[in-house]
Amino acid sequence: MPGLRRSATAAAGLLAALLLACPLPATGAAAAGPAAADRGADPGRDRRPWLDENRSVAERVELLLDAMTTDEKLNMVRGHGLALVPRGRVKGVPRLGIPELRLHDGPHGVSDVKGVTAFPAPITLAATWDPALARRFGAALGAEARGKGINVHLAPAVDILRVPQSGRVWESFGEDPYLTGELAAQEVRGIRSRNVIPTVKHYVGNNQETDRMLVNAVIDERTLREIYYPPFEAAVEAGAGAVMCAYNRVNGAFACENRKTLTDDLKRSMGFDGWVMSDWLATRSGQRAARAGLDQAMPDDPLFSANLRVGLATGSFPEARLDDMARRVLTPMIADGLFTTRYGTPGRNVRTAAHTALAREIAVSGTTLLKNRGGLLPLREDTGSIAVIGTAAHDDVRITSAGSGRVLPPYVVTPYEGIRGRAGGEVTYTPGDGGGAAGLREAADAAREADVAVVVAGLVTQEGEDRKSLRLPGNMDRLIETVAAANPDTVVVLTSPAQVLMPWTGRTKAVVSSFLGGQELGNALAAVLFGDADPGGRLPMTIAGRASDYPAGTRRQFPGVGLRQVYSERLRVGYRHFDAAGIEPLFPFGHGLSYTTFSYRGLSVSGTTVRATVRNTGKRPGVAVPQLYLQFPRGAAEPPRQLRGFAKVRLAPGESATVTFRLPARAFQIWRGGRWTTVPGGYTVRVGASSRDLPLRGTIRR
Known part of the structure; x- marks a missing residue:
């Protein structure tokens, strides 16, 4: 189980440093502090071996599953009631020490309640191009959620900015899957560091609000794999415990009962070992949705569990699948410390001076x-x-x-x-x-x-x-x-x-x-x-000079005809379209000026490692964001350039820094023939200040 198992230890190791960066609210330090400080002797621990932290997460989950009744498992796969805080609840099992799940939005703070920090929106965080800042942001979100008694935070959103007019673009990180994935992964790690489960959303093809409950997003497999899936993969790798499926249909089937996207792609191909919850009221069936890969219906759906109960009684629904659903919910609960962490209360003021300073820092940096x-x-x-x-x-x-x-x-x-x-x-x-x-x-x-x-x-x-x-x-x-x-x-x-x-x-x-x-x-x-x-x-x-400069598939067909939205631009999303069509944008992707000037020189390529030197040639200290784009061999049939690396450096006048980009094998791969493959040939490396300002050039042969 790659997502949670690999990252549980790393998250624990980073907890101390993150606590210094994002301290918990002074009003609730005892109640909302580090999990380690909250744990005490439990006289029932010997009788409940799943609470033994010396055992592996997988062993503890199986011990707990063996102790649960069918009714208790069924209660874990549906919500129970809707309140202001939290937005959703899932009943715990007190006799086994299983805590209640308390779920709440949102992407830039605990939503619609008082006593929280109004951080900049995620699109502003995206403009920072700063993964370290994204991690601190996630830690602050997790701290405030935890202080409000929330243990499942419904963030981050990683929907790609396909159409500029979409109503929810502010909740995510822009048009590029690599940038989105890098920032989302760090936000996930930050949220987890506070013993709160991150929920990555909205899976998948949720790129417009018009007719979102019924529209069929028609997306070819290669485009799904190369544009819309990568941010979810990055979040899964970082340890996101839950994935929220969307309202819309994907290639015919609703996202929350789509076996291809949920089971084949998310759980098997990406290795996701957490649970899939529905968007609020997005569940349209019981057994069909569960068989397809939905693990939990939200926010309150007694018919969902009742339908599963009937299936279990008649033999039409396998008990092994119910066990799998419960197992997927329990796994991140144990891995992220929900059993042994104290959480605050909804009425608490969770604002801190450190969070206020962080909000300002993100706003400046973006x-x-x-x-x-x-x-x-x-x-x-x-x-x-x-x-x-x-x-x-x-x-x-x-x-x-x-x-x-x-x-x-x-x-x-x-x-x-x-x-x-x-x-x-x-x-x-x-x-x-x-x-x-x-x-x-x-x-x-x-x-x-x-x-x-x-x-x-x-x-x-x-x-x-x-x-x-x-x-x-x-x-x-x-x-x-x-x-x-x-x-x-x-x-x-x-x-x-x-x-x-x-x-x-x-x-x-x-x-x-x-x-x-x-x-x-x-x-x-x-x-x-x-x-x-x-x-x-x-x-x-990318900011265009004219509305007609945006991709034809997003311009002429939006918002779709007959509840059918065809992603006809395929891979040519955002700057990929402008480059492929030879259209000059008003302001290109990656663009941003400084109050000083920078030079880029000294590109060197060693294997798949690229280095370049950035120098502040002006008279003021400034921020540079060197960006690496990769051009594939002609036989790959890819857009002209794709972001594959970036860094953020602060330089004094006359100061220089050598930036190192290490490109993994995946950076050179395309989805072809049902698998990831590398097209042999020369890959052109371009490094510079934006997608249209790339003075350095080199070649990597694969």
């Missing part, structure tokens, strides 16, 4: 400088007056989106407040985009009277609904154009979870994307605008 003509940014200390314009700057700040993953912030530092608190001169605020022609005139007047204008424009998306347009809502585009015409020194700040059209980029000097920056958005933005921090973000998505 802030992406897209354009900076004439070096307008960073703003100088002697910058005079600043006009902050747009309701998204203060009255209608966008830090989260709507749906099951929404987080209630304890406060929000708005962009206006952050800039005003940091600036040395006068700072004014004008809504601008809410008052029609009069509002535009007020915005123009404010911009004209200021030395610098900062326009903040944004939008939110939501679960259950896709965007109808890629344009900014309302009159935001016109607001930006009006302000830029009134003041040539205009900075545009975007608070948006995904791509928007930017017809005004030629008329503005600077463009910054904060994505969805969480409760510390304003402070993080001010730190970047004034140069207290280098903009650390790089795009986890």
Whole structure:
């Protein structure tokens, strides 16, 4: 059982270091501290050998299964009731010491409850390109979930950003499977370090909200294996204890009763040894779903277990499968320490100063400088007056989106407040985009009277609904154009979870994307605008100049005809499409500017190890994100380039660093003929600052 067995020991070894990075809430240190500190002598341990930590996880699970009744097993494969906190419950078995499972969202914090930290959304974390930060983020999520009494956290989401208008792109990590997998794996490890089970979702083909309950995602096998499965594989390898199956159909069968995707691919091919739970109310059958690979129906489905009970009595459902279902639930429960860990209570305030600092750090590291003509940014200390314009700057700040993953912030530092608190001169605020022609005139007047204008424009998306347009809502585009015409020194700040059209980029000097920056958005933005921090973000998505530049399969067919969404672009998702079609993006995948400059040199290739040297050639300290892309031999029929490695380095002026990329065998493989295979030939290695800025070139022969 590769996922949980291999990672259980490693997670325990990392616990001490992570506790220092993400301390538990001061209000509940005793109740929510490390599991080792919570364990005491148990007089019943000798009579319950499955609690003996000197035994292997597998042995303990089998001992426990032997002691369980059929009714107790059936209770473990369905939810029992729905409450605010947790979102789902699965009954424990007190006589055997099996704790109740308490499940809750979401991807950037404990959702819809008070007393938690509103971290930046995962799409902002994706823009950091920083796996170490993702691990700390996961540890903080796990700590706050545990402090609220939750032992199964419904995160991370790893749905690939296939269509820019999808309503839930903010919950995941962008358009590339490798970047998504690397970040998700570290988040999983972080969550597990706090004795909380991570749940990776939504498996699979959940790439739109329109008709999500019925739409049939038609995806060929190679595309599934190379684009949509890899993030789930990475999460499984990192030890995700649960996988949530989606609402939609995949190649005809519903995702939660799809034998091919659940049993053949996830459990057998990927080696997943945890349990598959349904998305909430996504279970459509009893025995059929269980036989296909569903292990648990959520959030409350007595008909599911009743149907299995009838099958057991009549012999139509095998008892061995029920044992397998219960075994899969028990395995991560034991591996991640749920039997011996104390958890908090729903009413506890689990916020900490360390988590607040982490929220700000992620927001800074994910802030992406897209354009900076004439070096307008960073703003100088002697910058005079600043006009902050747009309701998204203060009255209608966008830090989260709507749906099951929404987080209630304890406060929000708005962009206006952050800039005003940091600036040395006068700072004014004008809504601008809410008052029609009069509002535009007020915005123009404010911009004209200021030395610098900062326009903040944004939008939110939501679960259950896709965007109808890629344009900014309302009159935001016109607001930006009006302000830029009134003041040539205009900075545009975007608070948006995904791509928007930017017809005004030629008329503005600077463009910054904060994505969805969480409760510390304003402070993080001010730190970047004034140069207290280098903009650390790089795009986890491709931004097109026109809507028609996105792949035909996502543009013309979206959201599908007759509840059928054909993934006709196949492997050409995101930048792969732009490269293959020879389309120049407005801003390419991996793009992001610094306040300094970098040179890339000294590429060397030894076997499958690639090294390159990055040097800060400017006068300021800065952040570089060297990226490695691989071009396959022609016979592989792959898109022109694919991300296969990246690093994040911070360099002082004149400082250099040698970055090492070690490429595993899988990096060179394609899915062909029902297996992973390496096409013989020369593989071109390209290294640089983005998918379209790759000055270094080498060759690896396979």
